[in-house]
Amino acid sequence: xxxxxLTASDFDGLLDTLNACFARGQEGYTxxxxxxxxxxxxxxxxxxxxxxxxxxxxxxxxGIYPLPTRVAGHDVLFATVGxxxxxxxxxxxxxxxxxxxxxxxxxxxxxxxxxxxGGMRQRYNRYGFEKAGQNFCFTISAKNVRDxxxxxxxHEGEYTPKLSFRPISRDDNAALSFAQTVYANAxxxxxxxxxxxxxxxxxxxKCTPWLATFADGMPAGFLSNYPNSGxxxxxxxxxxxxxxxxxxDWMAFMKFDSVTFGTAPWDVELNxxxxxxxxxxxxxxxxxxxxxxxxxVAMAMLAMKATYAAIxxxxxxxxxxxxxxxxxxDGMFKAVEGVTADLSLNNLDATRFLFGPLPPSxxxxxxxxxxxxxxxxxxxxxxxxxQDRV
Numbered sequence: 029x030x031x032x033x034l035t036a037s038d039f040d041g042l043l044d045t046l047n048a049c050f051a052r053g054q055e056g057y058t059x060x061x062x063x064x065x066x067x068x069x070x071x072x073x074x075x076x077x078x079x080x081x082x083x084x085x086x087x088x089x090x091g092i093y094p095l096p097t098r099v100a101g102h103d104v105l106f107a108t109v110g111x112x113x114x115x116x117x118x119x120x121x122x123x124x125x126x127x128x129x130x131x132x133x134x135x136x137x138x139x140x141x142x143x144x145x146g147g148m149r150q151r152y153n154r155y156g157f158e159k160a161g162q163n164f165c166f167t168i169s170a171k172n173v174r175d176x177x178x179x180x181x182x183h184e185g186e187y188t189p190k191l192s193f194r195p196i197s198r199d200d201n202a203a204l205s206f207a208q209t210v211y212a213n214a215x216x217x218x219x220x221x222x223x224x225x226x227x228x229x230x231x232x233x234k235c236t237p238w239l240a241t242f243a244d245g246m247p248a249g250f251l252s253n254y255p256n257s258g259x260x261x262x263x264x265x266x267x268x269x270x271x272x273x274x275x276x277d278w279m280a281f282m283k284f285d286s287v288t289f290g291t292a293p294w295d296v297e298l299n300x301x302x303x304x305x306x307x308x309x310x311x312x313x314x315x316x317x318x319x320x321x322x323x324x325v326a327m328a329m330l331a332m333k334a335t336y337a338a339i340x341x342x343x344x345x346x347x348x349x350x351x352x353x354x355x356x357x358d359g360m361f362k363a364v365e366g367v368t369a370d371l372s373l374n375n376l377d378a379t380r381f382l383f384g385p386l387p388p389s390x391x392x393x394x395x396x397x398x399x400x401x402x403x404x405x406x407x408x409x410x411x412x413x414x415q416d417r418v
Contacts, residue, residue, distance in 0.1 A: 029123070030081070031130050034074040038086065042077060043067070045086040049113030059111075063418045065220075065228035066091065066111070077111070078130050080123045088114035088123035092134045093418055096219045100335060102328035106218065107140040110418045112147065128155055135320060142325050143318045144412055152316055158376040160383040161314025161410035162293050166306040169286040173276055176305045191248055191277040196237040198227050203239045207250040210264045215294055215332060218416045232415050235261050240274045249274045252415055258284040261414040268297035275302075293409040296336045313385050314411045319375065323354040323363040326382055329408035330361055342401030346381070347372040356405065370398050383410035 034042060043059060051057040060067055067073070079089040091111040097104050109131050114124050132155055135143050145152060149159055177187040196203045204223040207230070211217055220226045230237035235252040242248050249265025251274065258279060265271035279287040286307070291299055303309055319325050333339065343357040347369035355364045373381055373392060381391045384407030388394060394402050 029126055031078055031126060032081070034077045034079055034086075034089070036069055036071045036074050038074050038077075038079070039067070039069050041084070041086045042074065042079070042089055045089055045115055046111055046113050048115050061234055063111070063232050065225055065232060066093065066418050078127055078134065080127065082118065085115075087118040087121075088127055090124075090127040090131050091418070092131050092138070094138050094140065095416065097216065098218075099216045099328040100331035102324075102331055104325060104328050105139060105141045106412075107135055107138060107143045108416075108418050109135075109143055109145040112145070128152075132156070132318075135318070141319075141321045143320065144315045144417070145318075146417065147316065149316065153376060156318040156375055157316040158318075158379040159313040159315075160317045160379045160385070161412065162383075162385045162407065163312050163314045163411060164291045164293065164295075164299060165288065165308075165310045165312055166291065166302045167286055167288045167308045168276070168279070168302065168306045170279060170284070172286075172305050172307050173279070187276065189277045189280045191240045191242060191274055191281075193238045193240055193278060193281050196227070196230070196239050196250065198224065200239075203247065203250070206247045207237070207239070207264070210249060210266065214264060215335060216292070216411065216413075218413070220416075229415055230262070232418065233261065235415065238278065240265070240277070251275075251278060253278075258282070258287040260287055260289040263289060268295065268301070271298055272301045290414065292411040294332055294336050311385055315417075317379060317383070317410065317412075319379050319383075322348055322352055322378065322382070323361050325410070326354060326356075326361040326408060329383065329410055330359075330405075332409050333405075340401050340404040342398070342404075344371070344398035344402055345369045346378060348378045349374045351375060356401070370395055381406065383407050 046059040050059060076093050077089050077091045079086050081087060093108045095106045095108060097106045145157055173187050177183055201223055204226055208226050220229050230252045234255050237250055237252045239250050240248040248270050251263040252261045254261055263271055263275060265274050275287060275289060339359050345353060345355040345367050347353040349372060352363045353367060353369055354361055355367060377391055381388050388402050388406045
Protein backbone atom coordinates (compact mmCIF):
# COMPACT_ATOMS: atom_id res chain seq x y z
CA UNK A 29 0.00 0.00 0.00
CA UNK A 30 1.85 3.07 -1.26
CA UNK A 31 0.85 6.56 -0.14
CA UNK A 32 1.87 9.44 -2.37
CA UNK A 33 1.29 13.14 -2.77
CA LEU A 34 -0.57 14.23 -5.87
CA THR A 35 0.64 16.63 -8.56
CA ALA A 36 -0.98 18.91 -11.11
CA SER A 37 -1.30 15.96 -13.51
CA ASP A 38 -3.71 14.32 -11.04
CA PHE A 39 -6.28 17.15 -11.22
CA ASP A 40 -8.81 15.23 -13.34
CA GLY A 41 -8.23 11.94 -11.54
CA LEU A 42 -8.81 13.46 -8.10
CA LEU A 43 -11.95 15.24 -9.30
CA ASP A 44 -13.28 11.97 -10.72
CA THR A 45 -12.65 10.15 -7.44
CA LEU A 46 -14.28 12.84 -5.29
CA ASN A 47 -17.27 12.97 -7.62
CA ALA A 48 -17.62 9.20 -7.26
CA CYS A 49 -17.45 9.54 -3.46
CA PHE A 50 -19.82 12.46 -2.96
CA ALA A 51 -22.25 12.65 -5.87
CA ARG A 52 -24.74 10.34 -4.11
CA GLY A 53 -26.89 10.02 -7.19
CA GLN A 54 -27.11 13.76 -7.92
CA GLU A 55 -27.30 14.17 -11.67
CA GLY A 56 -24.73 16.61 -13.03
CA TYR A 57 -22.91 16.83 -9.68
CA THR A 58 -19.28 17.96 -9.73
CA UNK A 59 -17.09 18.55 -6.71
CA UNK A 60 -15.54 21.42 -8.63
CA UNK A 61 -18.66 23.49 -7.88
CA UNK A 62 -18.78 22.51 -4.21
CA UNK A 63 -15.33 23.67 -3.13
CA UNK A 64 -13.92 25.81 -5.95
CA UNK A 65 -11.18 27.35 -3.78
CA UNK A 66 -9.32 24.04 -3.51
CA UNK A 67 -9.16 23.42 -7.28
CA UNK A 68 -6.01 24.89 -8.77
CA UNK A 69 -4.30 23.12 -11.65
CA UNK A 70 -0.83 23.24 -10.09
CA UNK A 71 1.50 21.15 -7.97
CA UNK A 72 0.97 23.29 -4.86
CA UNK A 73 -2.82 22.84 -4.74
CA UNK A 74 -2.80 19.19 -5.77
CA UNK A 75 0.21 18.49 -3.54
CA UNK A 76 -1.98 19.12 -0.50
CA UNK A 77 -3.56 15.71 -1.12
CA UNK A 78 -2.28 12.29 -0.13
CA UNK A 79 -3.64 9.33 -2.03
CA UNK A 80 -3.48 5.60 -2.73
CA UNK A 81 -3.71 4.36 -6.30
CA UNK A 82 -4.86 1.19 -7.95
CA UNK A 83 -2.86 1.35 -11.15
CA UNK A 84 -3.56 4.78 -12.62
CA UNK A 85 -6.82 5.25 -10.72
CA UNK A 86 -6.91 7.19 -7.44
CA UNK A 87 -8.64 4.77 -5.09
CA UNK A 88 -8.71 7.02 -2.02
CA UNK A 89 -7.53 10.52 -1.09
CA UNK A 90 -7.39 13.01 1.76
CA GLY A 91 -6.66 16.74 1.57
CA ILE A 92 -4.68 18.70 4.17
CA TYR A 93 -5.07 22.46 3.66
CA PRO A 94 -3.05 24.96 5.76
CA LEU A 95 -5.07 28.06 6.60
CA PRO A 96 -3.03 30.82 8.32
CA THR A 97 -5.43 32.65 10.63
CA ARG A 98 -5.25 35.81 12.72
CA VAL A 99 -6.99 35.51 16.09
CA ALA A 100 -7.10 38.68 18.22
CA GLY A 101 -3.62 39.67 17.06
CA HIS A 102 -2.18 36.14 17.34
CA ASP A 103 -1.04 34.10 14.34
CA VAL A 104 -2.49 30.60 14.53
CA LEU A 105 -1.98 27.99 11.83
CA PHE A 106 -5.28 26.23 11.35
CA ALA A 107 -5.50 23.37 8.89
CA THR A 108 -8.49 21.66 7.38
CA VAL A 109 -8.44 17.93 6.81
CA GLY A 110 -11.08 17.46 4.17
CA UNK A 111 -12.29 15.80 1.02
CA UNK A 112 -11.83 12.47 2.76
CA UNK A 113 -13.02 9.94 0.20
CA UNK A 114 -12.61 6.31 -0.89
CA UNK A 115 -14.17 5.16 -4.15
CA UNK A 116 -17.07 2.78 -3.38
CA UNK A 117 -15.34 -0.25 -4.90
CA UNK A 118 -12.31 0.18 -2.60
CA UNK A 119 -14.06 0.69 0.72
CA UNK A 120 -13.22 -1.58 3.67
CA UNK A 121 -9.71 -2.00 2.30
CA UNK A 122 -7.95 -0.05 5.08
CA UNK A 123 -7.02 2.73 2.66
CA UNK A 124 -8.64 5.55 4.61
CA UNK A 125 -7.13 4.50 7.93
CA UNK A 126 -3.69 4.59 6.32
CA UNK A 127 -4.34 7.98 4.71
CA UNK A 128 -5.71 9.55 7.89
CA UNK A 129 -2.69 8.30 9.83
CA UNK A 130 -0.42 9.88 7.21
CA UNK A 131 -2.49 13.08 7.35
CA UNK A 132 -1.79 13.39 11.07
CA UNK A 133 1.93 13.23 10.30
CA UNK A 134 1.46 15.86 7.59
CA UNK A 135 -0.12 18.19 10.17
CA UNK A 136 3.08 17.90 12.21
CA UNK A 137 5.24 18.60 9.15
CA UNK A 138 3.15 21.69 8.37
CA UNK A 139 3.49 22.93 11.95
CA UNK A 140 -0.28 23.21 12.34
CA UNK A 141 -1.50 24.48 15.70
CA UNK A 142 -5.05 23.21 15.32
CA UNK A 143 -6.88 21.21 12.66
CA UNK A 144 -10.56 20.85 11.86
CA UNK A 145 -12.73 18.57 9.81
CA GLY A 146 -16.37 17.80 9.23
CA GLY A 147 -17.89 14.39 9.73
CA MET A 148 -19.12 11.96 12.33
CA ARG A 149 -17.63 12.32 15.77
CA GLN A 150 -16.65 8.74 16.59
CA ARG A 151 -15.14 8.20 13.15
CA TYR A 152 -12.47 10.82 13.84
CA ASN A 153 -12.08 10.75 17.64
CA ARG A 154 -9.33 8.15 17.21
CA TYR A 155 -7.25 10.75 15.37
CA GLY A 156 -7.70 13.37 18.09
CA PHE A 157 -10.63 15.32 16.64
CA GLU A 158 -13.40 16.34 19.05
CA LYS A 159 -16.52 18.43 18.76
CA ALA A 160 -15.75 21.73 20.44
CA GLY A 161 -16.05 25.48 20.26
CA GLN A 162 -19.15 27.62 20.28
CA ASN A 163 -21.30 28.83 17.42
CA PHE A 164 -24.40 30.88 18.24
CA CYS A 165 -27.24 30.30 15.82
CA PHE A 166 -30.16 32.72 15.40
CA THR A 167 -33.37 32.39 13.42
CA ILE A 168 -35.26 35.65 12.90
CA SER A 169 -38.63 35.58 11.18
CA ALA A 170 -40.36 38.37 9.28
CA LYS A 171 -43.02 38.28 12.00
CA ASN A 172 -40.34 38.78 14.67
CA VAL A 173 -39.24 41.95 12.88
CA ARG A 174 -42.74 43.24 12.24
CA ASP A 175 -44.06 42.65 15.75
CA UNK A 176 -40.94 43.77 17.57
CA UNK A 177 -41.02 47.16 15.91
CA UNK A 178 -44.79 47.50 16.22
CA UNK A 179 -45.41 50.73 18.13
CA UNK A 180 -48.20 49.01 20.08
CA UNK A 181 -45.49 46.93 21.81
CA UNK A 182 -43.90 50.05 23.21
CA HIS A 183 -40.68 49.91 21.18
CA GLU A 184 -39.02 53.03 19.94
CA GLY A 185 -38.59 53.51 16.23
CA GLU A 186 -39.77 51.38 13.39
CA TYR A 187 -37.89 48.99 11.17
CA THR A 188 -37.24 50.42 7.72
CA PRO A 189 -35.04 48.69 5.12
CA LYS A 190 -32.05 50.88 4.25
CA LEU A 191 -29.80 48.67 2.13
CA SER A 192 -29.84 47.32 -1.40
CA PHE A 193 -28.24 44.08 -2.57
CA ARG A 194 -26.66 42.61 -5.65
CA PRO A 195 -24.75 39.37 -6.26
CA ILE A 196 -20.98 39.72 -6.44
CA SER A 197 -19.49 38.43 -9.68
CA ARG A 198 -16.00 37.04 -10.18
CA ASP A 199 -14.86 40.08 -12.17
CA ASP A 200 -16.22 42.68 -9.71
CA ASN A 201 -12.87 43.59 -8.20
CA ALA A 202 -14.19 46.70 -6.43
CA ALA A 203 -16.78 44.65 -4.50
CA LEU A 204 -14.32 41.84 -3.83
CA SER A 205 -11.67 44.25 -2.54
CA PHE A 206 -14.21 45.84 -0.21
CA ALA A 207 -15.34 42.41 1.01
CA GLN A 208 -11.71 41.41 1.57
CA THR A 209 -11.15 44.52 3.69
CA VAL A 210 -14.27 44.08 5.80
CA TYR A 211 -13.48 40.40 6.33
CA ALA A 212 -9.85 41.15 7.29
CA ASN A 213 -11.04 43.68 9.90
CA ALA A 214 -12.83 40.92 11.82
CA UNK A 215 -11.12 39.80 15.07
CA UNK A 216 -10.62 36.35 13.53
CA UNK A 217 -9.93 35.97 9.84
CA UNK A 218 -8.11 33.56 7.56
CA UNK A 219 -5.78 34.40 4.71
CA UNK A 220 -8.04 33.89 1.69
CA UNK A 221 -5.49 34.96 -0.90
CA UNK A 222 -6.26 37.18 -3.87
CA UNK A 223 -9.68 38.38 -5.03
CA UNK A 224 -10.22 35.34 -7.24
CA UNK A 225 -9.64 32.88 -4.43
CA UNK A 226 -11.68 35.08 -2.09
CA UNK A 227 -14.56 34.83 -4.55
CA UNK A 228 -14.19 31.04 -4.64
CA UNK A 229 -14.26 30.84 -0.82
CA UNK A 230 -17.46 32.89 -0.65
CA UNK A 231 -18.88 30.58 -3.33
CA UNK A 232 -18.04 27.34 -1.45
CA UNK A 233 -20.91 24.90 -0.87
CA LYS A 234 -22.62 26.50 -3.90
CA CYS A 235 -23.34 29.65 -1.90
CA THR A 236 -23.80 33.09 -3.46
CA PRO A 237 -21.97 36.22 -2.20
CA TRP A 238 -24.02 39.43 -2.05
CA LEU A 239 -22.87 43.02 -1.68
CA ALA A 240 -24.99 45.30 0.51
CA THR A 241 -24.97 49.01 -0.32
CA PHE A 242 -26.34 52.16 1.27
CA ALA A 243 -28.79 54.42 -0.55
CA ASP A 244 -25.87 56.49 -1.90
CA GLY A 245 -24.34 53.37 -3.44
CA MET A 246 -21.49 53.05 -0.94
CA PRO A 247 -20.79 49.47 0.22
CA ALA A 248 -22.01 48.48 3.67
CA GLY A 249 -21.13 44.80 3.95
CA PHE A 250 -21.40 41.43 2.30
CA LEU A 251 -22.90 38.04 3.01
CA SER A 252 -23.00 34.57 1.50
CA ASN A 253 -26.19 32.53 1.48
CA TYR A 254 -26.94 28.87 0.99
CA PRO A 255 -28.80 28.09 -2.26
CA ASN A 256 -32.54 28.78 -2.33
CA SER A 257 -32.86 29.38 1.39
CA GLY A 258 -32.68 31.99 4.12
CA UNK A 259 -29.55 30.36 5.55
CA UNK A 260 -26.70 32.88 5.68
CA UNK A 261 -23.32 31.19 5.93
CA UNK A 262 -21.21 34.29 6.61
CA UNK A 263 -21.82 38.01 7.07
CA UNK A 264 -19.44 40.94 7.54
CA UNK A 265 -20.19 44.65 7.61
CA UNK A 266 -18.74 48.03 8.54
CA UNK A 267 -20.08 47.75 12.09
CA UNK A 268 -22.28 45.43 14.19
CA UNK A 269 -25.22 47.80 13.76
CA UNK A 270 -24.83 47.72 9.99
CA UNK A 271 -24.42 43.94 10.09
CA UNK A 272 -27.73 43.63 11.96
CA UNK A 273 -29.46 45.96 9.50
CA UNK A 274 -28.00 43.95 6.62
CA UNK A 275 -29.37 40.65 7.95
CA UNK A 276 -32.88 42.05 8.37
CA ASP A 277 -32.80 43.94 5.08
CA TRP A 278 -31.65 40.90 3.15
CA MET A 279 -34.62 38.92 4.47
CA ALA A 280 -36.94 41.69 3.29
CA PHE A 281 -35.11 42.01 -0.03
CA MET A 282 -35.42 38.28 -0.75
CA LYS A 283 -38.97 38.15 0.66
CA PHE A 284 -38.02 35.19 2.87
CA ASP A 285 -40.17 34.20 5.84
CA SER A 286 -37.04 33.95 8.01
CA VAL A 287 -33.25 34.04 8.01
CA THR A 288 -30.85 31.82 9.94
CA PHE A 289 -27.26 32.83 10.66
CA GLY A 290 -24.39 32.09 13.02
CA THR A 291 -22.24 34.37 15.14
CA ALA A 292 -19.14 34.01 17.28
CA PRO A 293 -19.06 34.52 21.07
CA TRP A 294 -17.17 37.80 20.61
CA ASP A 295 -19.88 39.30 18.39
CA VAL A 296 -21.42 40.70 21.55
CA GLU A 297 -23.17 43.78 20.09
CA LEU A 298 -24.74 41.80 17.27
CA ASN A 299 -25.66 38.99 19.67
CA UNK A 300 -27.44 41.46 21.93
CA UNK A 301 -29.45 42.85 19.04
CA UNK A 302 -30.30 39.49 17.51
CA UNK A 303 -30.98 37.85 20.87
CA UNK A 304 -33.61 40.48 21.63
CA UNK A 305 -35.69 39.65 18.57
CA UNK A 306 -34.88 36.13 17.34
CA UNK A 307 -37.50 33.40 17.38
CA UNK A 308 -34.87 30.79 18.27
CA UNK A 309 -31.34 30.97 19.65
CA UNK A 310 -29.11 27.93 20.03
CA UNK A 311 -25.49 27.16 20.86
CA UNK A 312 -23.76 24.43 18.86
CA UNK A 313 -20.24 23.13 18.53
CA UNK A 314 -18.21 25.12 16.02
CA UNK A 315 -16.69 22.00 14.40
CA UNK A 316 -14.52 18.94 15.02
CA UNK A 317 -11.08 20.14 16.19
CA UNK A 318 -7.74 18.51 16.87
CA UNK A 319 -5.65 20.76 19.10
CA UNK A 320 -1.98 20.19 18.37
CA UNK A 321 -0.46 23.01 20.45
CA UNK A 322 -2.78 23.52 23.40
CA UNK A 323 -0.93 26.40 25.08
CA UNK A 324 -0.64 28.44 21.88
CA VAL A 325 -4.26 27.96 20.86
CA ALA A 326 -5.51 28.64 24.39
CA MET A 327 -3.48 31.86 24.56
CA ALA A 328 -4.92 33.12 21.28
CA MET A 329 -8.47 32.34 22.37
CA LEU A 330 -7.79 33.95 25.76
CA ALA A 331 -6.76 37.15 23.94
CA MET A 332 -10.02 36.95 21.99
CA LYS A 333 -12.04 36.48 25.17
CA ALA A 334 -10.34 39.53 26.68
CA THR A 335 -11.94 41.67 23.95
CA TYR A 336 -15.40 41.13 25.46
CA ALA A 337 -15.05 39.69 28.99
CA ALA A 338 -13.06 40.23 32.16
CA ILE A 339 -10.15 37.82 32.59
CA UNK A 340 -10.04 36.44 36.15
CA UNK A 341 -7.10 36.25 38.52
CA UNK A 342 -5.88 32.91 39.81
CA UNK A 343 -4.04 29.99 38.33
CA UNK A 344 -4.38 26.29 37.46
CA UNK A 345 -2.46 23.70 35.49
CA UNK A 346 -3.74 20.99 33.18
CA UNK A 347 -1.83 17.94 32.00
CA UNK A 348 -2.91 16.53 28.65
CA UNK A 349 -2.15 12.81 28.74
CA UNK A 350 0.61 12.02 26.28
CA UNK A 351 1.08 15.71 25.49
CA UNK A 352 1.96 19.03 27.03
CA UNK A 353 1.14 20.41 30.45
CA UNK A 354 -0.26 23.92 30.28
CA UNK A 355 -0.61 26.49 33.02
CA UNK A 356 -2.88 29.49 33.36
CA UNK A 357 -1.19 32.16 35.48
CA ASP A 358 -1.01 35.96 35.50
CA GLY A 359 -3.61 36.14 32.76
CA MET A 360 -1.63 33.91 30.37
CA PHE A 361 -1.44 30.33 29.17
CA LYS A 362 1.93 28.68 28.63
CA ALA A 363 3.41 25.20 28.35
CA VAL A 364 5.30 24.20 31.49
CA GLU A 365 7.47 21.36 32.72
CA GLY A 366 8.10 20.04 36.20
CA VAL A 367 4.75 21.32 37.51
CA THR A 368 2.32 19.11 39.41
CA ALA A 369 -0.89 19.45 37.47
CA ASP A 370 -4.17 20.25 39.22
CA LEU A 371 -6.00 18.17 36.64
CA SER A 372 -5.11 15.50 34.07
CA LEU A 373 -7.27 14.78 31.01
CA ASN A 374 -6.96 13.00 27.69
CA ASN A 375 -6.75 15.21 24.61
CA LEU A 376 -10.45 14.88 23.72
CA ASP A 377 -11.65 15.81 27.22
CA ALA A 378 -9.03 18.58 27.42
CA THR A 379 -10.36 20.02 24.16
CA ARG A 380 -13.92 20.16 25.51
CA PHE A 381 -12.73 21.34 28.95
CA LEU A 382 -10.90 24.34 27.51
CA PHE A 383 -13.07 25.21 24.53
CA GLY A 384 -16.60 24.02 25.27
CA PRO A 385 -19.29 24.30 24.13
CA LEU A 386 -20.48 23.20 27.59
CA PRO A 387 -19.09 24.61 30.86
CA PRO A 388 -15.97 22.80 32.14
CA SER A 389 -17.98 21.29 35.01
CA UNK A 390 -19.89 19.33 32.36
CA UNK A 391 -16.65 17.67 31.28
CA UNK A 392 -15.12 16.54 34.57
CA UNK A 393 -14.96 17.09 38.31
CA UNK A 394 -13.01 20.25 39.01
CA UNK A 395 -10.89 20.33 42.22
CA UNK A 396 -12.39 22.81 44.68
CA UNK A 397 -9.28 25.07 44.96
CA UNK A 398 -9.25 25.86 41.23
CA UNK A 399 -12.99 25.80 40.59
CA UNK A 400 -13.55 29.59 40.85
CA UNK A 401 -10.93 30.53 38.25
CA UNK A 402 -11.76 27.63 35.92
CA UNK A 403 -15.48 28.34 35.90
CA UNK A 404 -14.90 32.09 35.43
CA UNK A 405 -12.45 31.62 32.56
CA UNK A 406 -13.72 28.69 30.53
CA UNK A 407 -14.79 27.84 27.93
CA UNK A 408 -12.54 29.84 25.62
CA UNK A 409 -14.14 31.05 22.36
CA UNK A 410 -12.85 28.59 19.75
CA UNK A 411 -14.79 29.22 16.53
CA UNK A 412 -14.62 28.63 12.78
CA UNK A 413 -16.28 30.28 9.82
CA UNK A 414 -18.47 28.00 7.68
CA GLN A 415 -17.10 29.35 4.39
CA ASP A 416 -13.51 28.76 5.51
CA ARG A 417 -14.00 25.03 5.97
CA VAL A 418 -11.63 24.46 3.06
